[in-house]
Amino acid sequence: MVKGQIVSINVSPKKGTKKTPVSEAKITSLGIEEDGHRGDWHRQVSLLAEESIMKMQGKGLNVKAGDFAENITTQGIDLLKLPIGTRIRVGESLLEVTQIGKECDKPCAIYYQAGDCIMPKEGIFAKVIKEGNVRVGDEIQSSCINCQR
Secondary structure: OEEEEEEEEEEOOOOOOOOEEEOEEEEEOOEEOOOOOOOOOOOOEEEEEHHHHHHHHHOOOOOOOOOOOOOEEEEOOOHHHOOOOOEEEEOOEEEEEEEEOOOOOOOOHHHHHHOOOOHHHHOEEEEEEEOEEEEOOOEEEEOOOOOOO
């Protein structure tokens, strides 16, 4: 079992924009309530590791959780080692990894605001399997066998 934790939950009214941290949220069948990223598709919830954000800070960028439009910022779990189809328990909810990284047709608002964007390379996306509440500090668990660092 691979474990990590939620260090930030982030929402915004529109896709592709910086998100504002909140202390807790409800994940419904379409994604995080009150977030523009939710919908009936395979990328209902986005996750990015705090370690990825710290890497960008190390390059001199003034960025923090939510600045890359991720819904959930994690710590202690190597998201890129979670294969597509992996189920992860996030707080009370259950998600299934559907996509690792993404292709950007053109630089988005985040790229222009932050100077770079790590989501296309190190973000993951998931669909909701089971609804539930999530809070900062909640544990993230995956039973992925080959996901250890």
